[in-house]
Amino acid sequence: MRRKIPATQALLCFEAAARHESFTRAAQELSLTQSAISRQITALEELVGMALFRRTRHGVALTGAGTRYATQVAARLRGLEQDTLDLMSTRGHGGAVHLASVPTFAARWLLPRLPDFHARYPNTVVHIDTRTRPFLFNDTPFDAAIFACTELQIRHWAGTRSYPLLQEQVVAVCSPALLRGRKALSVAEVAQLPLLQQSTRPDSWQNWFSAQGFEAPNAIAGPRYEQFSMASSAAACGMGVALIPRLLIEAELARGELVLAHPAPLAGERRYYLVLPESTDAGPAVELFSTWLQTVSRPDTASDTAR
Secondary structure (H helix, E strand, O other): OOOOOOOHHHHHHHHHHHHHOOHHHHHHHHOOOHHHHHHHHHHHHHHHOOOOEEEEOOEEEEOHHHHHHHHHHHHHHHHHHHHHHHHHHHOOOOEEEEEEEOHHHHHHHHHHHHHHHHHHOOOEEEEEEEOOOOOOHHHOOOOEEEEEEOHHHHHOOOOEEEEEEEEEEEEEEEOHHHHOOOOOOOHHHHHHOOEEEEOOOOOHHHHHHHHOOOOOOOOOOOOEEOOHHHHHHHHHOOOOEEEEEHHHOHHHHHHOOOEEOOOOOEEEEEEEEEEEEOOOOOOHHHHHHHHHHHHHOOHHHHHHHHO
16 A cells, blocks of 8 residues: 655655745755755645645745644654664664753763763663753653752643652852952842842742841842853852852862852752653663662762762
8 A cells, every 4th residue: 555655855855945945945955956856845745735835926935734744744854863863873772862951960960970871771872952941742852851840840840750859959159269268258248249140040049038037139130041050150250159059069169169158058949850751651761761860869879879
């Protein structure tokens, strides 16, 4: 039985032309002639029985049906490419885990521990991309995610199941130069310094000052950074004081690049969670990674595994 499956070349030409809304630019990208692109798309339109592009004074534009089809084709081509890369990276053995993670946690905590995972499971590859906000798994190629969330936020993440990993303890840190030889600053002195803000946690400084029983009118003022790695670098450069989970800056504290501006921590209401899609079979590679990650994040093993 003949299947209504277009030729891969036709789909590649269509996806490029749809993305650029230009046969000329699609031809340049694929190293083909414009007439070759046109022939492939004409053949595709004949197969589906409808126009996918309409001609305009300035070139071509997608029809409504073409727009919907382009979204679906692009996703499937990405999936096919990812499947091929997975096969190449594992050489046909083991499996792959596609992980989304908040960036600083991935760089500062997870990556130093991954050699232990690879030593235990050499045929399983972990691919890491960064995300700073929750997403729908159905719209991405990810198998799992690591996020810092409150209990309420994790419960409201639709279509997922989660496993708690590490609890946060947030500390106020700065460059040693800002202490001017002192062991620490008072809360009032911290309030007078530039407060480095985390864009995904706009209330952090207000919560910290409230915990100290101090009213700081400028608690939400100051430069904003999306990632903790940016905030820690800015603090180390003497640009101000940052509130950062201690587990993300242990190396900087040990090297003396950052110091505690004030000794009082803020018990974080967030913790790091491993998040998986609720309705799909995780597969053996993801199950191995999930079990390993929950083991190494326990307090009695987290520090030893990083050594």
